[in-house]
Amino acid sequence: MFFKKIILNIGICTGFLAGEVSLSVVSAGAHEWDMPAHFHVVNNGFDYTRRDIMIPMRDGVKLHTVILLPKNVRSAPILLTRTPYDADQMAHNQHSSHMDVALYGYDNMSDVVTEGGYIRVLQDVRGKYGSGGDYVMQKPLAAPKPGGTDESTDAYDTIDWLVKNLPQSNGRVGLLGISYDGFLVLMGLVNPHPALKVAVPMNAMVDGWRGDDWFHNGAFREQMLPYLYEQGATHANSEIWWSAHYDDYDTYMNAGSAGGVGNARGMQQIGFYRNLLAHPAYDNFWQAQAVDKIMARQSVHVPTMLVHSLWDQEDIYGTMATYYAMKPHDSQGDMLHLVIGPWFHGGEIRKGAQLGTIEFGSDTGVYFRQQILAPFLASALWGKSAQTPPVVAFVTGENRWESLPAWPLVNLDSPPKTADMTAAALRPDHKLIFTKQVGPLNASVAYVSDPARPVPYRHRPILAMDGAGSTWHNWLVDDQREASGRTDVAAFVSDVLQAPLTVRGQPYVHLKAAISGTDVDFVVKVIDVYPDEVADQPELGGYQLMVSADIFRGRYRNGLAKPEAVPANIPQMYSFYLPLANHTFLEGHRVMVQVQSSWFPLYDRNPQTFVDNIFLAQPEAYKAMTVQLYEDESRVDLPVVNRMGATP
Template identity: 25%
Template structure:
């Protein structure tokens, strides 16, 4: 098929019913006015200019060449759009999204059929907008998203408090503090900027008001009403990312409406993600849109419901560029058959049911509070130290149980489940379970993990304290995995009470007494499947290149102070200063984040995330510096933040936030 020419509309104002102007960048196939075309909307708060422009420019020209208009819109209060953002996935945001879809469908160049897609925020809101049933929306592609905002996002996980909550609140405070571009909005840029700076929220304050799974988290969680979801959805994720559970949960909840794809990737679009192998996302997406938005027979309805990459024993490494493994397909995703393992009296992990009548044998577990420094990031953007490292570091502070060397390879796909009986001398504590591949040379790869606040053992809506000293049966579902343990490898179960800095500690550190004879680890067998080949993108380097004015830099390091007993986890991320060759806009974002804890005091935990955001072109420059902090007492979370804004070298604005929020079994 020949490629169509197209026109780039750098800025289009879409005026909502309340008069708010949202800023759109549109890739328009030529001739659409005479022969209308379908359109795909992506709707984000990350700035289409000086933000996501590189990845947008890797995809929307390809769509336009295929005769599909691309409409990339900045959410209210971000980029060049009017107003102030009011939170994540709010009713106003989703309502604005429905208005955008209606506007697109009504344009003379539109055939009246709209698709919506995105990764992360855009992957979330395309599912959430679809659930509102705007008539013109006919299909979605959701990447690295969730169907359950409480348990599968950056805030909380099974009642535990993720450090990513501060990291993300700091990121959004920095992003929303950035100035609109005068080249697009004209002389109004400064007034728009000051309005945002004065009125933007610090998201974490609201998130901490909802430490249980309440109506706040139910809003936007499509798992609350899978049956009402109206359109076909392609749901994509990567094993190296925090959103790895969503394709399976969507397939289980939405059935035949879903086509699921899971690769080895970090939190990126599949056509430029790491680790490789990549997937031909453009080909997949164009076939999807042509079927659902043009009624063409492209074969997408015949796709298997589940396609997944099975990792074949990758080893820990400083950078994982290519993962060993193979693609499999299942025409219909069903809950897998589970293979049971138990711990025998010698402490070994054995396949099969426990020995009938075996006597209870117990072990006390109290991990050093800095256990977890090899956990990596909750969601990953690069295949380096953001991914989990060699697990021997964290296994040193854990109880571990492992099999004998396997005599043949064992393949798994799904969510492992751990059950165990335990007792605790406090109202609650955290339990962490990791499934680890022990290679013949002793190196240890984390396959998957699960965390549980024990007060949330029976659900996240109404935490229930433990009865001190009383044995309680716990069921912990680990994250999904697709993995082959090779012959000669060992399967290890690692248990800990800490997973810092990924998971923030409970207010006390009582330890747990585990009944080892009660441990049941159920692993999901791969089961019936067929091997497939997934096409890779034709272009191995699809991202455009911009002018590099200063190089970027990234580092992660752990510092253990042997004098004070404190451990510090340092993160440095610098995008470098890059200039877009067409707009002349140069941007740079620098993140400095430090987490600190004393290994014997959970109340010593602190986190500080500092962002510096720079934008400039000849004759104009702006900068914001934002600092976000968290600490705690036994009964409260202590949060604070500040934002300073500079025009040139002159500070023009400063604002602070400070709040104490009661801890609610967290």
């Protein structure tokens, strides 16, 4: 049978005139493959040009780099993001001819990038996706020696290549990124390239043991195992975490210890997983790679904007720790800036009018990008006039932005000065009393902590972090009423406030407790209790909003690097900082403190019997115990200020 092949050419293929129609008849017996040997992508209608480059590093390894050049761009700055999350996907998330649409999704700063006229560069780190070399999770700085490479040297070599090989640029480069990408920004500030003129690390991974992705004060965040599984098993994240339960609570309970979860999935093959199991305490492995300690040794020569989210469910520790470390080295006083917003992890580049049920009265994400970030970048990269305040912070509760000359510095290894704090004292009648002096009491409150029925960190069923229907990014604003009604949660609540109470800074926990076991975790939450009825938003009637909360593993009460068994039935002191709060408890609200000993399955269960390594705890070690809180010294010190910023 004869057939006809009609080729309709609209003028986009090389060698044909626009509008010309060509007909060809293929005779019987002839054959032509449907797929060409090489398909040439035609993008004449695009408002940008894309280039895929393999940039060589000093040791010869080449890193896959995607460059997006706006149409007719001339003498423009470069915005660079280095990432382990697939530069190719970030560069054409929606396969559009418009640069802002192509970038929207992973990037979500497309409004700043395209409206600012920047050249956008995205690069895969070593060993991930299109790049050569070997991947190391949060690769530590290399020892000083010729030819050594790390994320700092790779950032330097990348910037050096870009400014020498992109004639469309003005020779100025900005580094920006969120989370892991934010960690990579901070690494770029170590011995920075002269062309690096601005850095914006947002929600950066800084110290994975003290309070970011992997541990919080020694308690392991076992719901990060799926991330580690997919990120660490293959170059392109092609292996997908599997589960046999709809409710993650059941997934982790049935597996026993966190090590049991990982070992059952063959994670011993992944180097970083082996490191987790080998380093459960805050030893030199963790201390040497803590980025805040690294930044404390650097002078601040590059204008840097640190961005912190008040409800960051992943990296709530790092930004503030970095600010405290870097600020004393800001010798000029105008290099380091801090932005604090009412967001979840990365929420600053998304819509920011509300988080879960909590509304903020305006789109705080748009405000940050257009009124804070865009002018800051334009000043450093285009030379435009802009005055960015040293600190811009959103006050939740009141829902307003404020500008401050500085943020109070905190030494996270030492308790705060008592004079700077107001004690919220825990009382045996479950009352919370505000006082400058905590008087001696002999009473106590007790509860039973049972590893067989740990306190869920949110309402069940608990969906996988990245699963269908998951609201993982909202969990820090979940209503805490369900927890406050459990018998294994001790709740202390104040009288109704007769005037607003503003907390600005990091609360500090003092717990005096005796346990019948030999190890313990303490979860402490500072909560804003709404009035019984809220006229304009009825669902907030009686709502219990976490303002600041964290966990502490009791074996580290005498030192983070040296775990010790807790002596049974002998009162011990447990002291630790909670994450930053910048919140006003409004008149008519109440303040609550909740204390419990599990937060599952976000954090692994403490067996409550001291074992050398909780990752490997056996079933017989998990035992119920009584926890007794003594009110003579148990309190949460709050950094209370009035609306003018003075201590009351």
